[in-house]
Amino acid sequence: xxxxxxxxxxxxxxxxxxxxxxxxxxxxxxxxxxxxxxxxxxxxxxxxxxxxxxxxxxxxxxxxxxxxxxxxxxxxxxxxxxxxxxxxxxxxxxxxxxxxxxxxxxxxxxxxxxxxxxxxxxxxxxxxxxxxxxxxxxxxxxxxxxxxxxxxxxxxxxxxxxxxxxxxxxxxxxxxxxxxxxxxxxxxxxxxxxxxxxxxxxxxxxxxxxxxxxxxxxxxxxxxxxxxxxxxxxxxxxxxxxxxxxxxxxxxxxxxxxxxxxxxxxxxxxxxxxx
Amino acid sequence: xxxxxxxxxxxxxxxxxxxxxxxxxxxxxxxxxxxxxxxxxxxxxxxxxxxxxxxxxxxxxxxxxxxxxxxxxxxxxxxxxxxxxxxxxxxxxxxxxxxxxxxxxxxxxxxxxxxxxxxxxxxxxxxxxxxxxxxxxxxxxxxxxxxxxxxxxxxxxxxxxxxxxxxxxxxxxxxxxxxxxxxxxxxxxxxxxxxxxxxxxxxxxxxxxxxxxxxxxxxxxxxxxxxxxxxxxxxxxxxxxxxxxxxxxxxxxxxxxxxxxxxxxxxxx
Numbered sequence: 001x002x003x004x005x006x007x008x009x010x011x012x013x014x015x016x017x018x019x020x021x022x023x024x025x026x027x028x029x030x031x032x033x034x035x036x037x038x039x040x041x042x043x044x045x046x047x048x049x050x051x052x053x054x055x056x057x058x059x060x061x062x063x064x065x066x067x068x069x070x071x072x073x074x075x076x077x078x079x080x081x082x083x084x085x086x087x088x089x090x091x092x093x094x095x096x097x098x099x100x101x102x103x104x105x106x107x108x109x110x111x112x113x114x115x116x117x118x119x120x121x122x123x124x125x126x127x128x129x130x131x132x133x134x135x136x137x138x139x140x141x142x143x144x145x146x147x148x149x150x151x152x153x154x155x156x157x158x159x160x161x162x163x164x165x166x167x168x169x170x171x172x173x174x175x176x177x178x179x180x181x182x183x184x185x186x187x188x189x190x191x192x193x194x195x196x197x198x199x200x201x202x203x204x205x206x207x208x209x210x211x212x213x214x215x216x217x218x219x220x221x222x223x224x225x226x227x228x229x230x231x232x233x234x235x236x237x238x239x240x241x242x243x244x245x246x247x248x249x250x251x252x253x254x255x256x257x258x259x260x261x262x263x264x265x266x267x268x269x270x271x272x273x274x275x
Numbered sequence: 276x277x278x279x280x281x282x283x284x285x286x287x288x289x290x291x292x293x294x295x296x297x298x299x300x301x302x303x304x305x306x307x308x309x310x311x312x313x314x315x316x317x318x319x320x321x322x323x324x325x326x327x328x329x330x331x332x333x334x335x336x337x338x339x340x341x342x343x344x345x346x347x348x349x350x351x352x353x354x355x356x357x358x359x360x361x362x363x364x365x366x367x368x369x370x371x372x373x374x375x376x377x378x379x380x381x382x383x384x385x386x387x388x389x390x391x392x393x394x395x396x397x398x399x400x401x402x403x404x405x406x407x408x409x410x411x412x413x414x415x416x417x418x419x420x421x422x423x424x425x426x427x428x429x430x431x432x433x434x435x436x437x438x439x440x441x442x443x444x445x446x447x448x449x450x451x452x453x454x455x456x457x458x459x460x461x462x463x464x465x466x467x468x469x470x471x472x473x474x475x476x477x478x479x480x481x482x483x484x485x486x487x488x489x490x491x492x493x494x495x496x497x498x499x500x501x502x503x504x505x506x507x508x509x510x511x512x513x514x515x516x517x518x519x520x521x522x523x524x525x526x527x528x529x530x531x532x533x534x535x536x537x538x539x540x541x542x543x544x
Contacts, residue, residue, distance in 0.1 A: 051451055079457035089452035093470040102466050106457025113462045155452075162456055 001026045002048070002166050002198065007057035009043050009222075017043040019222040020057065025166065025198040030189050032213035033202045036242050039219040041202040045168050048200075049081045050074065062165060079106035082159030084188075086171035088151040090143040090158075097139040099154050100126045103161035122161070129157045133187060149180035153187070160191060167191065169201040173208060181205065185212045206233070220244060333515065340523060341516035349505055350517075350524055357501035358528070360422045360494075361487035367423070368430025368487075369480050375431060376438035377464065383442065383450075392439065399432030404490050408499040419500030426487050426494065434483055438475065445471045478540045485536035492525045 002025040009018040017040045025031050033041050046052035048059050050066065059066040066077050082103070090099045104122045105113055112118070118126075130136055133153040138146070143154060152172060159167055169188060173181035189212050192199040203209050209216055210230040218226030218233075218241035226237045239245035292298040378384050378392030404425045411421035450467035458466065495503020502521060509517040 049455055051455060075457040075459060077457075078455060081455070083452070083455040085448060085452055087448055089446075089448040091449045091453065091466055091470050092446075093473065094466070098466075102453055102458070103456050105453065105459075105462045105466065110459060110461045110465070113458070114465055158452075158456070 001062055003060045005058045007047055008055050009047055010055045017222050021224050025200050028192045028196045028198060029214040030192050030199045030212060031215045032209035033217045033219060034206055034209050035219035040222040041219055042170055045170050045202050048168055049078050049083060075106055079162055080165040082162045082164035082167045084155050084159050084169040084172050086174045088155045090151055090154055092144040094143060096141050096143060096154050099143050100157045100161055103158040126161055129161050133157045148176050152184050166197055167199040171202050336515040337519035340519040346517050353502035353505035354524060354528060356419055357491040360419050360501050361491040364423045364426030365484040365487050368427040369434055372431045372434035375435040379435060379439035380442035396432050396436045399428060404429045404494060405497055408494040408497045412498045417498040422494045422499035422501055425499055426490055430483055434479055437479055441472050441475045474543050477543050481536045481539045485532045488532040489529050
């Protein structure tokens with residue numbers, strides 16, 4: 001379970017990217033974070049595994065406070081968080097298999113990594129994972145020979161070979177065409193269900209978020225302005241997220257106990273508007 | 276010109292200078308400096324004409340180049356020594372350079388380490404190889420070892436500087452993705468950085484070997500082994516025929532080195 005409390009990030013330029021965002025992700029749910037460019041979506045997800053250092057707040061993964069860790073302990077925490085990137089971020093000149101196996105780097109010694117000597121079990125699982133993402137037979141191709149969709153599948157394979165407790169996904173579809181985007185989103189939700197892990201996705205295509213997410217979080221100017229089901233994401237909510245419209249009392253950022261009723265209200269309101 | 280422009284249109288043709296006054300000042304300064312330099316060196320046509328006859332005499336003395344068996348042996352020995360020096364110096368130099376390059380890459384090294392790396396490179400680049408060769412000859416005596424030391428030393432400055440710049444240009448995303456898996460720093464370098472710069476490492480090694488071949492022919496002049504020693508001996512003995520033979524041999528070997536270098540670098544890129 002991932003629990004983020006009051007996460008803040010101010011860049012050295014003085015730019016306040018996150019102004020205290022809280023979020024809980026549990027079970028095997030798919031949570032989509034949407035918002036306009038510059039809302040802090042990427043910063044948020046990168047602060048969770050500390051590729052970007054948060055300036056305040058707390059991130060807990062299964063009760064372990066991640067923001068205090070350093071060295072070996074931080075690396076061990078990162079092993080439990082699989083990350084998938086917008087630009088795939090594969091090591092272009094390495095083979096697909098080496099890229100996938102790099103997901104196990106946290107578990108082998110440096111010397112073994114240098115000699116590409118991963119445990120027999122790791123290689124076997126890498127083959128299984130490649131099978132699962134639909135890349136069987138590509139293990140010896142170099143990463144830069146693949147198409148965009150195939151590359152993102154390698155990125156996903158690398159993340160799931162870590163056997164993570166959560167998947168952090170940063171704009172997985174922005175570099176892909178609509179067809180491939182759907183296939184990638186399907187694959188991600190499928191993994192969430194099969195491996196019973198939660199998936200936290202940054203995404204700017206709202207229709208994909210509505211279609212695949214169990215829950216949607218809206219960020220604007222580093223603040224959470226919406227949280228609810230895809231059905232609850234009505235015109236009012238969109239207005240708040242994308243145009244910064246005033247937040248009416250009854251549909252404001254919904255929290256715990258108020259969530260149920262507020263969602264219902266929002267759904268009805270949305271239905272009325274659509275009707 | 277400018278009168279046709281309204282106040283709102285402030286675009287002007289771009290200039291490399293701050294404004295047109297600065298431009299003319301720069302031109303005048305360059306012209307004056309050129310004239311002063313020429314005057315300062317006292318270049319006179321009489322002197323050039325005088326040297327011309329001496330040069331013609333020297334060139335005449337070089338023909339025909341000498342290929343007697345004894346001299347050919349000397350030549351081959353010198354060339355082999357030069358080649359061997361260049362190979363050994365390149366290998367040692369590259370092995371020393373790679374860690375220095377990583378130290379001197381701003382994007383991956385902590386600031387203190389970065390300055391140490393840059394410092395090593397600057398010190399290596401500060402001196403000409405002949406100066407290092409003179410010191411090395413004093414230290415380890417006349418012979419190829421001194422040449423290997425001088426060339427290895429120079430290789431570090433060249434190779435580490437260019438490789439460090441290449442490391443600074445890598446795609447940080449690839450490195451970040453490896454880091455995000457929980458890999459330690461060395462593993463991140465091995466998987467996220469080394470594959471990205473590997474073609475450059477090979478290309479630079481070949482290129483530096485090519486340079487080291489050329490330089491190995493010169494360090495012999497101060498006693499650091501190789502064909503340069505043979506060259507200087509022949510000149511000192513007024514053996515201009517053999518001198519020409521050596522010069523032609525050096526040109527041949529440098530051309531072969533350059534050809535091999537171009538071919539291999541073409542293949543890997």
